[in-house]
Amino acid sequence: MDFKTLFNFLRELNKNNNKEWMDEHRKEYYEVRDFYIAWLNQLDIKLAKIDSNYAPTTGKQAINRINNNLLFHPNKPVYKDHFGAGLDKEKGKGDFYIHIGIKESFVAGGIYKPKKDRLDNIRAAIDYNGEEFKKILNKTSFKETFGGLMDAEKLKTSPKGFSKDHEHIELLRNKSFAVMHSLTQKEILKDDFQEKLIDIYMEMLPFRNYLNNAVSV
Template sequence: MDTNMILSYLTDLNKNNNREWYHAHKKEFQKANAQFEALLQELIYKIGEFDSSILYFKPKELTFKIVRDTRFSHDKKPYLPAFRAHIGPKGKLPVPVGYYLLIMPGDHSFLGGGLFAGMFKDATAMVRDYISENPKEWDNVLHSDEFEPFFTVQGDSLKNVPSGYDKEHPHAEYLKYKSWYVEYPFKDNDLMDTDCFIRHAAEIFQRMKPFHDFLNKALAGFEMPKRP
């Protein structure tokens, strides 16, 4: 697969972020997108060696559109110059949590995992409850040799511990969170050796798996809100 084609197209789109250029170069998009899906397929196979729950999806089922929703944004650029995918047990749905890949030229790419979406109040409450009730298990995940040297848990956070939770809890800071996720950045050059990148990405995702397992146990039974 040609990862240089992916980076080249996205770089050009970033420089020409308008509908006229995009439609005039639709074939280039299709070729670059095909390369991204090929990369994604190989990554799925590699992740499947330690997490078989994600093996049953086709790459096109896991990717996100590059068209931006600009209705409520000051930035009116119509496209996000990035290829993105969420490789999860239920495809690209944010719950259960899975493995996130974003390729954005200029060394803005990263591998991610966890619950990125902080707008689901039920999901947030379920994770808070599980952290509150299982502090040792949370400790074991965060401070393991496989996880701690590589990741720092991030997330949207409240100023104070929400009511109903112990303000003196050993993980009070995490109880303020509305989302819990990790990111591992990589550079454009890391994509040049595709086989090496896929092996390294799978290794990083494997290090995330206990973090995912914890969150998915907390989120057991969660149902995505239905659209009206």
């Protein structure tokens, strides 16, 4: 079993996105899912060895359901076109998300659209020491890997309690603090794919640590 088989399964599922087809191919689905869980288990062990603050997360804990939530999104297809998983999971903090799909694949991390209390904590951290955050964001290798913060909704004015002339006002206006690195199928199919993800994880780590420290206050 390998990622080529996983991609092939997702393509067939995408063409036959209904419960009847899935029921007929349930065994194949479990085989692909089990392969991905085992692969995540291997990556989990490697990340735990290189990051002393890593929260061990088994593949079974990390992997997301392949069913779409039709209760809240009734117009979506029954099944997703990707396998998603979040490693380094710890309550209240942002995880390291891996998205393997036929339309797009990427890794992402940070805190996307946090609730008000968490957003307030992040803004307080930026107010207190925004220079450290800017140093992380402006590091050459970080910019080459992620470009910058993911495009998301921003305030048109300054947040409550902050002056529009604040030295970090452009950061403070953000409602999300997350980054993403796109992956190609060719990269995923290579033997060194896990090593590539480890490099990306380490590049993202200071960014995630800054945010996690902020929301844990």
